[in-house]
Structure formats: structure tokens, C-alpha cells
Amino acid sequence: MGESSADWAGIAWTFLAEVRRRSPLVQCITNFVSMDLMANTLLAAGASPAMLHSLQELPDFTPNADALCVNVGTLTADWLPAMKLAAELAASSGRPWVLDPVAAGASGFRLNACRELVGLKPTVIRGNGSEIIALANASVGFTKGVDSSHDSKDAVEAAKSLAQASEAVVAVSGAVDIITDGKRVVGASNGVPMMQNITATGCSVTALISAFVAVDPSRAFEATASALSIFGIAGEIGMEMAKGPASLRMHLIDSLYGLEQAPVFSCVKVSSI
Ligand SMILES: Nc1ncnc2c1ncn2[C@@H]1O[C@H](COP(=O)(O)OP(=O)(O)O)[C@@H](O)[C@H]1O
Numbered sequence: 001m002g003e004s005s006a007d008w009a010g011i012a013w014t015f016l017a018e019v020r021r022r023s024p025l026v027q028c029i030t031n032f033v034s035m036d037l038m039a040n041t042l043l044a045a046g047a048s049p050a051m052l053h054s055l056q057e058l059p060d061f062t063p064n065a066d067a068l069c070v071n072v073g074t075l076t077a078d079w080l081p082a083m084k085l086a087a088e089l090a091a092s093s094g095r096p097w098v099l100d101p102v103a104a105g106a107s108g109f110r111l112n113a114c115r116e117l118v119g120l121k122p123t124v125i126r127g128n129g130s131e132i133i134a135l136a137n138a139s140v141g142f143t144k145g146v147d148s149s150h151d152s153k154d155a156v157e158a159a160k161s162l163a164q165a166s167e168a169v170v171a172v173s174g175a176v177d178i179i180t181d182g183k184r185v186v187g188a189s190n191g192v193p194m195m196q197n198i199t200a201t202g203c204s205v206t207a208l209i210s211a212f213v214a215v216d217p218s219r220a221f222e223a224t225a226s227a228l229s230i231f232g233i234a235g236e237i238g239m240e241m242a243k244g245p246a247s248l249r250m251h252l253i254d255s256l257y258g259l260e261q262a263p264v265f266s267c268v269k270v271s272s273i
């Protein structure tokens with residue numbers, strides 16, 4: 001029998017409390033659009049972000065980071081070697097690493113890069129519906145860009161097959177966030193639609209997953225569902241004060257920073273699918 005939402009609330013709170021207590025160092029190799037919101041999301045959760053991507057310094061730095069987050073949002077050929085080396089260094093040092101395959105189906109170059117990165121054994125892959133379908137099917141053209149043209153629920157089978165093929169936990173964000181390890185599938189229904197109107201919320205929740213996985217890599221499935229639920233709850237609380245996307249961005253960060261146990265226990269919505 002699977003966990004209830006009450007069980008998940010306890011799990012999610014424990015992960016957040018551990019991130020606050022241990023402040024894991026999360027290395028991010030990410031796109032230019034997301035750097036600011038991603039770093040601020042990690043700080044608000046209690047983690048320690050570092051946006052380092054120089055090939056020359058990876059051998060000294062990456063093995064000492066608690067987790068690595070790789071995001072291909074503004075990918076160029078120049079950046080790919082650093083992404084691959086960092087992934088290899090993280091894996092060989094026993095550190096978890098998380099892939100965000102932004103716009104995976106937008107071009108052959110990007111799709112091939114994402115497939116090469118998947119081959120380097122990410123602990124978690126988090127994308128929107130179109131990205132996960134493109135990656136699972138190895139097909140260009142399933143996306144109009146960085147935003148999804150698919151409902152996350154349309155990507156459940158793609159997510160399961162990608163998880164089985166890659167041995168990673170796969171998460172598909174959307175109105176219902178889908179999380180699977182290829183066998184178990186849960187849905188997290190927290191969040192508000194306006195989060196889609198803030199650029200880099202997807203990138204930022206991928207970074208939050210990295211911080212959660214950092215504190216207990218042996219429970220990547222639980223860490224991933226917890227991070228998605230907690231980020232969604234911060235959005236729900238932030239929305240009560242927001243007037244639009246710009247103020248939601250600010251209130252989401254404030255709400256994540258100040259999130260207490262009681263709203264986590266009353267708001268977590270995670271259940272088996
Ligand atoms: N319709 C929605 N209702 C509630 N939350 C949503 C909705 N769409 C996206 N979210 C949330 O917004 C965040 C970013 O997800 P998404 O927009 O799918 O990622 P991306 O920016 O990579 O396309 C996630 O935390 C997700 O749960």
C-alpha cells in the first residue's frame with residue numbers, strides 16, 4: 001500500500017528541515033535566464049547555491065559539492081563539455097546529479113545533448129510534459145520551445161519508460177506533477193497556474209529537487225516528490241499576496257523561506273496514480 005498525503009507531509013517536512021539544517025552545497029550549470037531565480041530559490045530553502053561552469057575548475061569543485069544540477073536551457077556547443085564532465089565527476093564521487101532537459105525536442109543538437117547527458121546516469125530528470133515525451137521518444141518536434149504543449153498526465157507512460165531506460169527518477173511538472181522511478185508513480189497537486197507565467201520556475205524547482213536529493217540520495221523518489229510539493233505550497237501561499245507574476249515571484253521566494261510545519265501538514269497533496 002502507498003503512502004497517504006499525511007505520510008507525504010511528514011516526508012516533505014523532514015526533507016525541508018534537513019536542507020535547512022545541513023545547507024547542502026548545490027552546484028548549478030544552468031541557463032542565463034534562470035541563474036538568479038534558481039540561486040534565490042536554493043537560498044530561500046536553506047541550501048547553498050554555486051553557479052560554476054568553467055571546465056578548468058570542475059575537477060576541484062564538483063566532487064566537493066553535495067549535488068549538481070545541469071540545465072540545458074541556453075545550451076551552446078561550448079558549454080556541453082563542462083556539463084558532461086561535471087556529471088561524470090559527480091557520479092564518480094558518489095554525488096547525486098539532476099538533469100533539466102529544457103526544450104529537449106526543439107532541435108536535434110539539443111536532443112542529442114540531452115540523450116548524452118541521460119547516458120551519464122542522472123539521479124533525477126525533471127522536465128515538463130513536452131520535454132519528457134521528446135526525450136523518451138528521442139524525437140524532435142514535440143515542443144514549441146521551453147513551454148509545454150502537453151499536459152503532464154499525457155506524459156506518464158513516457159516518464160515511466162524513460163525512468164526504466166535511464167534508471168533515474170523522472171518527474172513531469174504541470175498542474176499535477178508526476179513522479180516515477182519506473183515502478184511507483186505518484187502525483188503532487190500543489191502549486192498555482194500562475195507559476196507558469198514566471199520564467200524559470202521549472203528550472204528553480206529542479207534546483208530545489210537537487211537540494212532535497214543532496215540530503216538523502218538513497219531516497220531520490222521521495223526527495224523529488226517532496227521538493228515539487230513544497231515548491232507548489234510556497235506558490236499557493238505566495239499567491240494569496242500576489243497581484244500578478246512579478247509579485248508572485250517575490251512572494252513565492254518569501255513563502256518558501258518562511259514555510260512552517262503546519263501549512264506543510266495541511267497542504268501537501270501527494271497520492272499514488
Ligand atoms: N497548471 C498548474 N497548476 C499548478 N502548478 C503548476 C501548473 N503548471 C505548472 N505548475 C508548477 O509550476 C512549476 C514549473 O512547472 P512547469 O511550468 O511545468 O515547468 P517548465 O517551466 O519547465 O515548463 C512547477 O512547480 C509546477 O508544479
Ligand SMILES: Cc1ncsc1CCOP(=O)(O)O
Pocket residue numbers: 031033034073074102146198199200201202203204
Ligand atoms: C525562456 C528560456 N529560454 C531558454 S532557457 C529559458 C528559461 C526556461 O525556464 P523554465 O523551463 O523554468 O520555464
Ligand SMILES: [Mg+2]
Pocket residue numbers: 102103127128146202203
Ligand atoms: Mg523548464
